[in-house]
Amino acid sequence: MANRTLLQNGCVITVDRQLGNFWRADVLIEGMKIAAVGPDLGVTDAEVIEASNMIVMPGLIDTHRHLWEGLFRNVSADGILANYFPDVLGVLAPVYRPEDAYSGNLIGALGAIDSGITTLLDWSHIQNTPEHSDAAIKALQDSGIRAVFAYGNPNTSLSDWWFNSSLKHPDDIKRLKPKYFSSDDQLITLALAPRGPCWTTMEVVRHDWALAREVGVPITVHVGVGENGFWGGIDQMYKEGLLGPDTTYIHCCTLTDDELKYIIDTGGTFSIATAVEMQMRHGMPPLDRILRLGGRPSLSVDVETNVPCDMFTQMKAAFQCQRTLVNQRALYGGSFEGENLVTVRDVLEFATIEGARANKLDHKTGSLIPGKEADIIMLHAARLNEFPLNDPIGAVVVGADTGNVDSVFIAGRAMKRNGQLLNVDLNRARQLAIESRDYVVAKSGFTPPAF
Ligand SMILES: [Zn+2]
Numbered sequence: 001m002a003n004r005t006l007l008q009n010g011c012v013i014t015v016d017r018q019l020g021n022f023w024r025a026d027v028l029i030e031g032m033k034i035a036a037v038g039p040d041l042g043v044t045d046a047e048v049i050e051a052s053n054m055i056v057m058p059g060l061i062d063t064h065r066h067l068w069e070g071l072f073r074n075v076s077a078d079g080i081l082a083n084y085f086p087d088v089l090g091v092l093a094p095v096y097r098p099e100d101a102y103s104g105n106l107i108g109a110l111g112a113i114d115s116g117i118t119t120l121l122d123w124s125h126i127q128n129t130p131e132h133s134d135a136a137i138k139a140l141q142d143s144g145i146r147a148v149f150a151y152g153n154p155n156t157s158l159s160d161w162w163f164n165s166s167l168k169h170p171d172d173i174k175r176l177k178p179k180y181f182s183s184d185d186q187l188i189t190l191a192l193a194p195r196g197p198c199w200t201t202m203e204v205v206r207h208d209w210a211l212a213r214e215v216g217v218p219i220t221v222h223v224g225v226g227e228n229g230f231w232g233g234i235d236q237m238y239k240e241g242l243l244g245p246d247t248t249y250i251h252c253c254t255l256t257d258d259e260l261k262y263i264i265d266t267g268g269t270f271s272i273a274t275a276v277e278m279q280m281r282h283g284m285p286p287l288d289r290i291l292r293l294g295g296r297p298s299l300s301v302d303v304e305t306n307v308p309c310d311m312f313t314q315m316k317a318a319f320q321c322q323r324t325l326v327n328q329r330a331l332y333g334g335s336f337e338g339e340n341l342v343t344v345r346d347v348l349e350f351a352t353i354e355g356a357r358a359n360k361l362d363h364k365t366g367s368l369i370p371g372k373e374a375d376i377i378m379l380h381a382a383r384l385n386e387f388p389l390n391d392p393i394g395a396v397v398v399g400a401d402t403g404n405v406d407s408v409f410i411a412g413r414a415m416k417r418n419g420q421l422l423n424v425d426l427n428r429a430r431q432l433a434i435e436s437r438d439y440v441v442a443k444s445g446f447t448p449p450a451f
Pocket of ligand 1: 066
């Protein structure tokens with residue numbers, strides 16, 4: 001019989017609207033999967049973890065992050081897109097070696113797990129050579145996180161690869177798929193991360209979308225990013241029949257309502273990085289417009305060069321941004337009629353089940369229902385920022401921070417317990433990150449911000 005672990009007497013948020021939530025219930029993990037959820041399961045042959053001071057919930061899901069940039073956390077806190085492209089993609093990325101892609105991905109993935117993220121889409125535009133791809137994938141494997149490796153472009157030259165680029169996406173994905181992704185039933189799955197119509201010619205778009213569909217992997221693409229998103233690329237792609245349910249559209253800030261509708265009508269999913277969008281001049285985060293049009297977005301961290309690594313920040317940013325817009329509009333429009341404030345339940349769904357849906361993993365993760373894989377986190381509800389517990393979902397979305405993350409399970413494997421990461425040599429990960437960071441800075445001549 002598979003290993004059985006009982007999370008006992010926790011406050012359980014399943015996120016599943018049918019199963020509901022429980023002020024006090026047990027969650028039984030059997031091997032990789034959730035075997036049962038409910039009060040007083042009466043299991044006697046399992047390892048018991050006492051969860052009576054815990055919120056037990058699905059692991060958080062980040063649907064877009066450039067994980068290799070983990071080496072350069074906070075380096076561009078004051079920066080906007082106009083700094084990010086030349087500095088991060090133009091100066092730092094071209095000198096990355098495969099081992100730097102490894103150490104960036106490793107420290108990034110560990111930070112994600114530590115903060116309660118169990119699934120992350122790594123939008124990996126550091127494919128400078130095939131060895132970079134191998135190294136980035138190896139780091140994901142070594143970290144133990146559930147990940148979508150989204151095979152992006154090389155960043156060997158800013159002018160070649162960005163801004164009306166005529167370079168087609170490399171086809172090394174055809175080597176990677178059989179080598180690492182022969183099964184869909186594994187912790188790491190594959191997607192294509194083409195640059196999209198903000199950054200390339202339409203000829204490249206046609207080529208890259210055909211490549212993804214030939215290989216048979218989902219697509220994740222940045223659209224509606226600042227002024228680069230103004231020209232109507234989605235409109236054009238819709239007319240050409242390129243949009244589909246296999247695609248996640250990131251940011252979407254400067255898309256028209258019609259373009260957002262095309263995405264919804266063709267079954268696409270959204271990844272909104274509210275904090276980055278507000279800070280870096282992407283345009284107004286489109287959450288309110290997406291909701292009005294009937295869409296349900298997922299959330300993402302995007303760049304740790306500018307924003308923190310965790311989903312608590314993302315949930316708060318999304319919640320507050322949408323409410324700011326609605327409240328302002330209603331106040332000055334004289335009426336709240338027809339206005340809908342996003343709720344903490346909505347936002348928690350965006351960070352869990354909608355993330356799973358965007359990552360094409362909702363059959364495995366995103367909610368706590370029997371049969372799904374056991375991607376579970378436990379948040380310390382007796383910590384002084386949450387106690388006493390009055391509204392558990394509110395406590396997660398507006399009250400909690402990374403300091404509440406007591407335990408993390410990924411596919412039933414304990415990755416963090418009692419506030420400590422497991423299965424990892426943290427000294428090695430830190431050492432690799434410092435060596436790589438120092439190498440990239442020295443080699444590129446990058447000047448870190450004055451202090
Ligand atoms: Zn991005």
